[in-house]
Amino acid sequence: MIIKKPLDSYDxxxxxxxxxxxxxxxxxxxxxxKTLLICLNFKMVSNMPCNPSIGGSAKGIVVREIDALGGIMxxxxxxxxxxxQMKVLNTSKGPGVRCLRAQxxxxxxxxxxxxxxxxxxxxxxxxxxxxxxxVEDKKVKGVIISDSSYIKSKAVILATGTHMESVIxxxxxxxxxxxxxxxxxxxxSHSLMDLGLNIIRLKTGTPPRLDPSSIDYSKMEIEYGSDGxxxxxxxxxxxxxxxxxxxxxxxxxNKRTHEIIRENLSQSAMYGxxxxxxxxxxxxSIEDKIVRFKDKERHQLFLEPESNExxxxxxxxxxxxxxxxxxxxxxxxxxxLENAKFLxxxxxxEYDAIEPTQLDxxxxxxxxxxxxxSGQIACTSGYEEAAALGLxxxxxxxxxxxxxxxxxLRRDEAYIGIMIDxxxxxxxxxxxxxxxxxxxYRLLTRSDNADVRLLEKGYKLGMNSLERYEKFKKKAERIxxxxxxxxxxxxxxxxxxxxxxxxxxFPDPNGSENLKQTMKRQNVTYAGLRQCCPDxxxxxxxxxxxxxxxxxxxxxxxxxxxEAERRREYENLLLPLDIDYKHLDGLSLEAxxxxxxxxxxxxxxxxxxxxxxxxxxxxxxxxxxHLNKEDHKEKK
Numbered sequence: 300m301i302i303k304k305p306l307d308s309y310d311x312x313x314x315x316x317x318x319x320x321x322x323x324x325x326x327x328x329x330x331x332x333k334t335l336l337i338c339l340n341f342k343m344v345s346n347m348p349c350n351p352s353i354g355g356s357a358k359g360i361v362v363r364e365i366d367a368l369g370g371i372m373x374x375x376x377x378x379x380x381x382x383x384q385m386k387v388l389n390t391s392k393g394p395g396v397r398c399l400r401a402q403x404x405x406x407x408x409x410x411x412x413x414x415x416x417x418x419x420x421x422x423x424x425x426x427x428x429x430x431x432x433x434v435e436d437k438k439v440k441g442v443i444i445s446d447s448s449y450i451k452s453k454a455v456i457l458a459t460g461t462h463m464e465s466v467i468x469x470x471x472x473x474x475x476x477x478x479x480x481x482x483x484x485x486x487x488s489h490s491l492m493d494l495g496l497n498i499i500r501l502k503t504g505t506p507p508r509l510d511p512s513s514i515d516y517s518k519m520e521i522e523y524g525s526d527g528x529x530x531x532x533x534x535x536x537x538x539x540x541x542x543x544x545x546x547x548x549x550x551x552x553n554k555r556t557h558e559i560i561r562e563n564l565s566q567s568a569m570y571g572x573x574x575x576x577x578x579x580x581x582x583x584s585i586e587d588k589i590v591r592f593k594d595k596e597r598h599q600l601f602l603e604p605e606s607n608e609x610x611x612x613x614x615x616x617x618x619x620x621x622x623x624x625x626x627x628x629x630x631x632x633x634x635x636l637e638n639a640k641f642l643x644x645x646x647x648x649e650y651d652a653i654e655p656t657q658l659d660x661x662x663x664x665x666x667x668x669x670x671x672x673s674g675q676i677a678c679t680s681g682y683e684e685a686a687a688l689g690l691x692x693x694x695x696x697x698x699x700x701x702x703x704x705x706x707x708l709r710r711d712e713a714y715i716g717i718m719i720d721x722x723x724x725x726x727x728x729x730x731x732x733x734x735x736x737x738x739x740y741r742l743l744t745r746s747d748n749a750d751v752r753l754l755e756k757g758y759k760l761g762m763n764s765l766e767r768y769e770k771f772k773k774k775a776e777r778i779x780x781x782x783x784x785x786x787x788x789x790x791x792x793x794x795x796x797x798x799x800x801x802x803x804x805f806p807d808p809n810g811s812e813n814l815k816q817t818m819k820r821q822n823v824t825y826a827g828l829r830q831c832c833p834d835x836x837x838x839x840x841x842x843x844x845x846x847x848x849x850x851x852x853x854x855x856x857x858x859x860x861x862e863a864e865r866r867r868e869y870e871n872l873l874l875p876l877d878i879d880y881k882h883l884d885g886l887s888l889e890a891x892x893x894x895x896x897x898x899x900x901x902x903x904x905x906x907x908x909x910x911x912x913x914x915x916x917x918x919x920x921x922x923x924x925h926l927n928k929e930d931h932k933e934k935k
Contacts, residue, residue, distance in 0.1 A: 309452045309453075310332035310333045310700055311324070311327040311333070315458035316339075316344035316345070316458075318686040319676075320460075320674070323671075324336040324456075326693025330693075333421070334423065335452070337428075339427075339462070339482055341424060346409050346479060346481075347682065350613055353400075357734050358400075359388065360746045361718075363399075364715050364753055368753050368757040370762075373530070375408060377531055386400050394745050401531070427446075430442075432487075432490050439455050458673045458676065461675050462482075462483055462650065463676065465483040465651075469644060470567070470623075471568070498654070499651070502569075506613065506618045507619075507645045508613060518635035533750050552633065582730075584619050585617050600615060602615070611643075618645060621645070655672075659900075660707045660723060672692070674686075678729075679732075691706070691715065712744070712752055720904070723897075725909045726909065755771070777842060787813070790809070796814070799830070825838060866903065876900075890910060893909065902920060
């Protein structure tokens, strides 16, 4: 509930009510912590200042991982009132890159999330601003808010998004403002610097919003949602039909658009020397695209409705920091938008963030016990990345208070594990965005098996109910039973199966072949085989897909599992925390510097640090194994 006066003390205080903050406070609450969420304006909790969409390449898999662990983003995104359109991406590619992307209602999604948080009895919500983090003896003790009140806490999770010392940029015009017209946060950055943390400046941006009645859609291609029972959450049982979904539209930039941008580059905040922060490489502004990809004659853009409750179109792919008059020329050069009316002009936003190599894999600041960081303040980009980090921070803050071992995820277990490992070991100088290319184990970290990978972990943490866990186990048992049935049933002289296989342009099969082997053929489906053999167990569409994937890609999955196991040897080789890297013979100068700063816990972690070379890993491996041998001798 929203409170006017907080208690003197809490187990966990979460600072910020964006996508990271709500997952963090929900996780702490679920794990039995007395939790306080402090936000500037509760009506802006879970706001979507950029595109109101959830999911996408790799990101859609992360939302399923959040759900499997017991998080809430997927559940709220699936609600009929939240959802505008659901789409399955990469259907023509392998299962390792297939994922979901949903267009969400900009007003309804945050409202549904806010109502959910208000329903959590015992979760306190305070509208205020945190000015200072209180730390004593390198341990967090609480926060000081705007009226100088001191609220004690055993853990503090920072999830301030893009608000810290934020400014909005349009051309040469600079305005102290947060995203979507919100207030910026002042003071917290200086408090963190006083604690010895390295603060960096980042940039992101958002495109213009247009009046749909001023758009000529006849010049564009229609983009529909996907058929089928598609959802982020494993608990979703009702699905929006394709005909009830909104449509989006596809259009392109042209020669005239590019000319206008090139002629006015000096007026862009980014290219005019105004921007100090570094923007996201994989979500660049339109002027950045034109400069970086000079040979490309056109760039893809999408028109996406923002809500059922008000008329506004989001021009996806057209983020810019150009002045208002240049923005109008740029947009009006696009086919179908010659007479488009602006509801909101595009802008770039600069903000402070914490350099993430100062964090460990639990999202805790290494130098300050009990202080956790999540979301865009940890140098990530996107609602999904933020939510995942908030979830992990909330879980680990609670575990630490309970004196239980921390919770971390390996790279072969989850995209969440990949993201955290990337930012805390390699660091980043730009907003980090998840991509499927970042995963070495794409067949292990699929969208369809997030529950297999993570739901039991969520149950053991206390995030998932026994009922949910039992439901998952029954589903896993059905799939296992189906695979066993297929393996034990041969084609023999079954005319129906032979006819089915031949109808797919395969030669008449050998009768000794079992149905599991048959399933490995392209376009052979479980539903098709079951139509021939009604005694096969009935599965849901989702279970059929999982069954087919496990069988068709069995060899490739086994190979990735073997490779993950091989690499795990490095992950299990612990590095002593007191290694003097600067004086360790054989290490390169770059490696000595990076290893001394980051202080990796394992050889595997060290191997992924930027500028730490294979030869450096060989030196470390020899050194640690020699130490272990000496320790073993002493114990004897």
